[in-house]
Amino acid sequence: MFKRVLIANRGEIAVRIIRACRELGIETVVVYSEADAGSLAVQLADRAVLIGSAPPSDSYLRADRIVEAARQTHCQAVHPGFGFLSENAAFAQMVRDAGLTFVGPSPEAIRAMGLKTEALARVRAAGVPTLPSYAGNGLQEDFLRAAEQLGYPLLVKAAAGGGGKGMRVVRNSAELPEALEASSREAGKAFADNRLFLERYIESARHIEVQILADQHGNMVHLFERECSIQRRHQKIIEESPSPYLESRPELRDAMCQAALRAAQSVSYTNAGTVEFIVDAHTGEFFFLEMNTRLQVEHPVTEAIADVDLVQLQLRIAAGEPLPFRQADLYQRGHAIECRIYAEDPANNFLPSTGDLLCVVPPSAPNIRVDSGVRAGDSITIHYDPMIAKLIAHARTRPEAIRRLDAALAAYVILGVTTNIAFLRDVLAHPDFQRGETTTTLIERAFAAWQPPSPPLPDAVLIAAALSQLLQSGAPALNAAPAQSDPFSPWSRPDNFRVGA
């Protein structure tokens, strides 16, 4: 096993990887931007190396500096997390060329799956169903012609992309030119590659993906599915396993899991990956969407139902260990749901809400997992994804998991920025969600006009405000000073430290 690993990421996933490394006895080096000098990841890692300023283009996307940092700190491997350079084949190659291990698949597999058109051709050849689509050459006329053949509605997607960036639904030919332009711009910014393609769009769709793991000795398993149909603007916000749709369709689950393995095999995949499918909720047909050649944000739901630690397995596989189990050893037990808590305003087109996290109190309860990279005193800035935390509930049954997740959301205190907590609770409470009828359009269909609750002001809030003012202005003590003390409360002294925040 590696002695020291560099983590080329930030936020909650960097923290998650550090914790996995700690359990394996691996030392960690994290790279960070100036904006993250005071971050939890920097605090928890054994070492931290500054690689640039806040904009990712000057830090987390600077492959050269990251590889240099890994070399200088004598790391043996680089874990890319997700986002940033995690699906960048050139980066994986650079890591390899520097004599280090990239914790992920080969550059060839990343490249093959990264180019959507190539990926589609490969998996189609492996017998995996794909959506009717058109890979453009950049000429608008050709796109328009192809669109007529595919029929509307259709999706414009970035050829190099993932995570919803550069993606647009187009319902008629009038909308297409503008969509092509906008998506091309976004794709160029996000992936430095503005190529696009068109794809048939399924209205009543479920987004279901299959987690796979493959070692370097030819062993490959799947870890069942995750359903991620609850999305807003093509961004997943609630993910679960098992999929409520597949619970009554075991043959379909099996077919999808087998298709996922074939897709992965088509590029000789190693390490952890996810094969995303779109399922037509009416017909039960499923189509390959893309393969994410990295860890997913929603990996914890699989960890909960399969009793695995995907990050630790990634490291073991990268270190050359064989998979510690075979397919027959794996199971999918209980029900797990994750929701992503964002600093954003769901009533205002999900606009990110930047600002200081004045108070953060995560919930604590049995079978509640909180993956977060921020704490009170940190800021949500324009530079990075405004995700505050992932909250994962695990229970025996789906209704219990929903109740548990809701109770945890109710207990989560976040002050200083607007969050989507109230929104998430309303989604969980929606009859369609409760029944497991979770298609990708649920949010836009049922929550377009969502407004946060505006409860009347309870007297207790005024009491709390008054007490806090009163205490602060220095009322006489009830008791003698307790022995315990917080010498660093920023409130207590005029000298407040927040370096690099």
Place this chain on the structure above:
Amino acid sequence: MFKRVLIANRGEIAVRIIRACRELGIETVVVYSEADAGSLAVQLADRAVLIGSAPPSDSYLRADRIVEAARQTHCQAVHPGFGFLSENAAFAQMVRDAGLTFVGPSPEAIRAMGLKTEALARVRAAGVPTLPSYAGNGLQEDFLRAAEQLGYPLLVKAAAGGGGKGMRVVRNSAELPEALEASSREAGKAFADNRLFLERYIESARHIEVQILADQHGNMVHLFERECSIQRRHQKIIEESPSPYLESRPELRDAMCQAALRAAQSVSYTNAGTVEFIVDAHTGEFFFLEMNTRLQVEHPVTEAIADVDLVQLQLRIAAGEPLPFRQADLYQRGHAIECRIYAEDPANNFLPSTGDLLCVVPPSAPNIRVDSGVRAGDSITIHYDPMIAKLIAHARTRPEAIRRLDAALAAYVILGVTTNIAFLRDVLAHPDFQRGETTTTLIERAFAAWQPPSPPLPDAVLIAAALSQLLQSGAPALNAAPAQSDPFSPWSRPDNFRVGA
């Protein structure tokens, strides 16, 4: 389901029950003593009722006041937790007589299992193996005579007791009179019943118990075993499921689980209960020790491996619901280990360490559960059990669970009292524990002369001390004051509030 439940307990288990109620939508009322006015349980409950002063005899053992509190606050049920009145048949009867539901078995079942002699007769009749024993009449001569027949070593136990109180190993006749006296005194204090009995003592023993659940409709299931062999002075400190001993002995596991069900059936048991067995590690024989007619401290390990919420199931059963599963639906997946973090000095005969918790930072990691009823600012007093928290790790395999638990222990920060954390880590690292060779004598055998590590003072500690002094004395600011603030830091103001501490 109940609308409102009274919790007749304190500390972590009161908090645990409150959280379970919250997920079920049940309002909670907690009773508390003056010492617990500022406790987490009081804070989290919907309502809190003061029932007396710190000594349990004036509060948590005052059945009359507790029932009165339940009546006045319009509760429909009373959850006794564990310890205190949880195995007091008279209390269960009082609750019932007040028209309320006792969340636990019938007073008859409690009484039958509470009197060890009656319990032994009952389960013996049901075909459950028991240890050779002698139920005394209080006369020392009779005990001495019986002891000669049973042979030494033997155990003196409280007829009404549990949890190690009043229990003593006696190795020869010379030790017996004093042991009888001391145990009688302890039993009288702990259970208001000073009757004793003698039992054969197994030197190389494993303590393995079986969790059972029974509803009011005649359905009963077991939830597999927990091994609790790691004990110090007859107090469990590390518990796990599955038992490493039973992993290679599936028929023995099955025999024990079936015996547990028979024992429970012998008293028409309802609700959650645990049948404790002692297993002779050499012969594989197992003997009924006692049945705990309540929730166990170590219930979380079963929750982790069986995906159940025992407290919620207790409430459902008490409310008349049928069990939501049958035996065939239940499984034991992965491996879970719990350790109990105490404010005590393992190097000084495990003497409780009272004092203020100056700083408490629990670990946070996937599949780590922390059940605690205290936080920074609370005190560990002489009045109650000095347990600070239960830390539970769940993983796919036992070695992974051990590593996870160790990493979490390493990350747990508790300042102000001496804890057993370093001790627990050394136990986890012991070759016998690592191999799963966990007999009840491991601690006294291998850790009798244990001393805490006394690492040389790192310069970083002196740096931290100096910085904290420097910051406190008010050096000029590096940055402008951040917006967030802690208006209530006890350090910041002359007026420190700690009511009832």
Place this chain on the structure above:
Amino acid sequence: MEFRFEHAQVVHSVRAERDGESFRVRIGERTYLIDLVRAAGGELVFRLGDQVLTAYVARDGDAFHIALNSQSFRLSLAKPSARRKAAESGAASLSASMHGQVVRVLVSEGEMVKRGQPLVILEAMKMEIRVTAPHDGRVVRLLCSAGDVVQRAQPLLELAEV
């Protein structure tokens, strides 16, 4: 002490004072007797009858962010009407320029002061900051005393022009 909090464009007046070991809080015509259970880390736990409530309070300038029972509220400190009226009649309040502690109050109510005269000495960031009279005037009301910890923009005293 009287506080005025604004929430959703409505100003709420709250009177709060010590009453032995408790606090008496009056909101409109409702009076509450409050026992403070715990106050640490922005967490405020108080008892109201047999209910124990937990509020999380964070200050951001004049704004209060308060979480209670799964909901959060944003209040702001309203200018006391008395002060506002005083301002109309020619008195203006002088405020702390930064978070700090009042070291000394150099004037008393009713006193006439000259422009530039030091009125209050604050200590903040290890510096002494002298709050001086912006104009000749009369000290109408003192709103702080030595030892107080004051927030940025918190009024220290009212000064009327003469």
Place this chain on the structure above:
Amino acid sequence: MEFRFEHAQVVHSVRAERDGESFRVRIGERTYLIDLVRAAGGELVFRLGDQVLTAYVARDGDAFHIALNSQSFRLSLAKPSARRKAAESGAASLSASMHGQVVRVLVSEGEMVKRGQPLVILEAMKMEIRVTAPHDGRVVRLLCSAGDVVQRAQPLLELAEV
């Protein structure tokens, strides 16, 4: 500022002071340049080279309870009466506190120096470490020169008390 902390019956003298945005901490002859990352809630996060350390510090009267890297330590503020005894008379050698390179030698043989005066500057782990005079005295012998690579505990010079 100088602090004296007692741990396990040994008194450690620590000098700590601001140095721009950083802190310079001197323990015995070892000098550390520290960047403070975060200080809140008893948690003190600071950077030392590329290591970021987290210490939890709680005060209880004169006692400091400090947790660092899974271990906890109890220190106490040494009483001023326990002031450092003057070193034994005669010359004593000052040694390098860690493996490093001599950047500059600031004194010459025979020179009289004041307590606290920098004598030699070492560079190690990208930090400058100033070796200072523990007491007033005279430089009896220089045992290093600029550019030398020195081992931990290697004598750098001899200083006689005067």
